[in-house]
Amino acid sequence: MAHGFMGKILWVDLTKKKIKEEELDEKMWRDYLGGYGLGARILFDRQKPGVDPLGKDNILGLVTGVLTGTPALGGSRYIMVGKSPLTGGWGDANSGGNVGPALKFAGYDAVFFTGKSDKPVYLFINNGKAEIKDAAKIWGKDTFETEDILRAELGKDVEIACIGPSGEKLALTAAVMNNKGRAAARSGLAAVMGSKKLKAIALKGNMKIPMPDEQKASEMRKNLIANMRPSAKFVSDFGTPGIFNPCVESDDAPCKNWAGVTTIDFPQYKDIGGQPTIAKQEKKYGCWHCPIACGGHMKASTGEYKYEAGAHKPEYETLAMFGSNLLNDNLESIIKLNDICNRYGLDTISAGACIAFTIECYENGILTKKDTDGLEMKWGNTKAIVAMTEKLAKREGFGNILADGVKIAAKKIGKGSEKYAMHVGGEEIAAHDTRGGPGFAIGYGAEPTPGRHTQGGEGPHPPGVMIEPPGFDRGAYKGRGQYHKRGACVCEVYNAAGICMIVFGDGYGNLGQFVEAMQTITGWDITMDELLKTGERIYNIRLAFNAREGLKIPFELPERMMGIPPKKVGPRAGITMNKEDTFNEYLEAMGVDLKAGKPGKKRLEELGMADVAKVLWK
Numbered sequence: 191m192a193h194g195f196m197g198k199i200l201w202v203d204l205t206k207k208k209i210k211e212e213e214l215d216e217k218m219w220r221d222y223l224g225g226y227g228l229g230a231r232i233l234f235d236r237q238k239p240g241v242d243p244l245g246k247d248n249i250l251g252l253v254t255g256v257l258t259g260t261p262a263l264g265g266s267r268y269i270m271v272g273k274s275p276l277t278g279g280w281g282d283a284n285s286g287g288n289v290g291p292a293l294k295f296a297g298y299d300a301v302f303f304t305g306k307s308d309k310p311v312y313l314f315i316n317n318g319k320a321e322i323k324d325a326a327k328i329w330g331k332d333t334f335e336t337e338d339i340l341r342a343e344l345g346k347d348v349e350i351a352c353i354g355p356s357g358e359k360l361a362l363t364a365a366v367m368n369n370k371g372r373a374a375a376r377s378g379l380a381a382v383m384g385s386k387k388l389k390a391i392a393l394k395g396n397m398k399i400p401m402p403d404e405q406k407a408s409e410m411r412k413n414l415i416a417n418m419r420p421s422a423k424f425v426s427d428f429g430t431p432g433i434f435n436p437c438v439e440s441d442d443a444p445c446k447n448w449a450g451v452t453t454i455d456f457p458q459y460k461d462i463g464g465q466p467t468i469a470k471q472e473k474k475y476g477c478w479h480c481p482i483a484c485g486g487h488m489k490a491s492t493g494e495y496k497y498e499a500g501a502h503k504p505e506y507e508t509l510a511m512f513g514s515n516l517l518n519d520n521l522e523s524i525i526k527l528n529d530i531c532n533r534y535g536l537d538t539i540s541a542g543a544c545i546a547f548t549i550e551c552y553e554n555g556i557l558t559k560k561d562t563d564g565l566e567m568k569w570g571n572t573k574a575i576v577a578m579t580e581k582l583a584k585r586e587g588f589g590n591i592l593a594d595g596v597k598i599a600a601k602k603i604g605k606g607s608e609k610y611a612m613h614v615g616g617e618e619i620a621a622h623d624t625r626g627g628p629g630f631a632i633g634y635g636a637e638p639t640p641g642r643h644t645q646g647g648e649g650p651h652p653p654g655v656m657i658e659p660p661g662f663d664r665g666a667y668k669g670r671g672q673y674h675k676r677g678a679c680v681c682e683v684y685n686a687a688g689i690c691m692i693v694f695g696d697g698y699g700n701l702g703q704f705v706e707a708m709q710t711i712t713g714w715d716i717t718m719d720e721l722l723k724t725g726e727r728i729y730n731i732r733l734a735f736n737a738r739e740g741l742k743i744p745f746e747l748p749e750r751m752m753g754i755p756p757k758k759v760g761p762r763a764g765i766t767m768n769k770e771d772t773f774n775e776y777l778e779a780m781g782v783d784l785k786a787g788k789p790g791k792k793r794l795e796e797l798g799m800a801d802v803a804k805v806l807w808k
């Protein structure tokens with residue numbers, strides 16, 4: 191038995207209120223590394239295609255990776271997995287904080303929920319003992335109240351992943367929350383949790399993660415921390431808000447529902463950037479044992495938009511989606527909006543996109559004040575933005591139309607509103623532009639989870655990951671298939687293994703150090719080549735899940751995001767992307783059959799997935 195994992199997963203049948211343990215073969219861990227790799231393999235094997243994502247047959251998992259909770263840098267993550275009610279295909283959502291490590295210290299690598307409870311419940315795991323408990327007193331409470339009540343009852347050292355009122359009301363824009371501000375926010379999986387009447391998962395324990403040589407692992411960690419890359423300091427000082435100004439200045443950040451140019455339409459953007467955000471920060475916050483600690487707790491608000499001291503610092507995505515995207519220059523209102531989302535359990539990317547969609551519909555006469563509950567939904571109308579977000583969180587009035595995301599809202603509204611619904615495959619688009627951003631374009635359209643900025647090949651990486659071929663054009667859509675593939679496979683690996691993207695990109699000095707960390711913790715004689723193949727396998731099992739549900743790759747991007755018509759002004763003026771140029775080389779490199787839009791038979795067999803090939807290529 192190698193190490194890095196506890197060796198046990200838990201199955202919780204919420205209909206029958208039965209719990210059982212399972213031990214997986216070590217090969218499963220080595221082939222899929224945990225997280226969404228293991229999750230997708232298990233759901234592909236054990237869940238029938240075509241199930242209702244909000245029905246009893248959708249399996250919901252909370253899964254850690256082989257490096258979660260270990261001395262490897264950045265091992266703070268867990269991933270929620272299940273069939274996504276937003277896309278109808280594979281769904282996953284990744285979060286930091288303390289919950290991932292806590293699950294392992296409580297004795298398990300993963301917990302999977304089947305069935306549906308008839309009344310609100312939560313799962314409590316305490317040092318290897320799991321029980322389903324009545325959640326009547328926390329149902330209806332926000333995520334802060336839920337954490338406080340459970341901590342008072344179960345002890346201060348309990349860690350909690352939970353849904354807020356939005357998840358309970360099955361809002362597809364809802365997020366699973368932990369540590370009052372860390373969110374597993376994409377794919378609509380909080381609604382799946384709500385559909386099962388599962389309010390929370392509470393974790394407590396001090397069990398040890400087995401490792402081949404603890405002393406060596408601890409020395410490795412010390413060495414990694416001493417040699418972190420210089421960029422780690424910038425992220426530590428500012429967090430992701432530090433990239434807001436550069437993203438605006440390169441026209442990467444959204445503006446007016448992706449129809450504007452921030453530097454022109456929103457010249458006051460610096461008022462909500464990294465510096466002013468840090469000026470309102472009370473103290474830094476870090477996920478479990480994180481040497482970077484990019485998060486922050488804010489001082490209490492000073493003005494009209496009230497929030498308490500300790501509210502979490504908004505991330506770049508939140509500043510962009512509720513700030514530049516809506517021409518909202520009131521920083522405290524953005525902190526307040528972030529706080530609303532954290533308390534109700536909402537995805538800030540989706541919520542910001544829903545408000546932008548509403549404003550564009552309103553400005554174009556598709557919606558009137560009568561539709562929007564008397565709110566004047568105009569760009570920069572901060573009061574209306576905050577009020578509508580609260581309605582969305584509570585599913586009240588027009589907020590009920592928005593709560594399931596822009597695709598479903600546009601369907602309900604009709605009248606040509608579809609063209610203002612900025613989503614890919616049903617998921618709202620993250621806050622980076624595809625026009626002039628070919629890496630994001632591939633990530634949004636050619637990954638199993640569409641519209642995702644943390645997926646794909648060109649995110650933050652330490653030296654050694656990206657290898658530019660001779661004559662490589664950084665701005666071109668064509669000619670980056672193999673280049674993107676290498677980064678994407680590495681991304682699949684660190685996500686599945688439970689490592690934070692930021693720590694991976696800014697902490698590890700080079701790729702070799704990451705491979706060494708994997709060897710030290712697991713005891714496997716794993717190589718870089720094996721890890722790249724593993725990454726490809728994980729991509730393909732996630733994609734295979736989509737294919738079996740009838741979803742083809744690539745996804746369609748909104749015409750606006752493809753530059754049809756192109757922007758007229760700004761740094762990205764004149765750019766139109768071509769779908770085939772952008773996606774085909776990458777998909778071919780990943781072994782996808784372009785005609786069928788699904789994983790190719792031969793590559794599946796080469797990756798040791800002949801059984802999956804048999805299912806997809808009957």
Ligand code: SF4
Nearest residue numbers: 476477480483484690
């Ligand atoms: S870098 Fe930030 S998000 Fe990543 S583990 Fe550290 S605190 Fe958490």
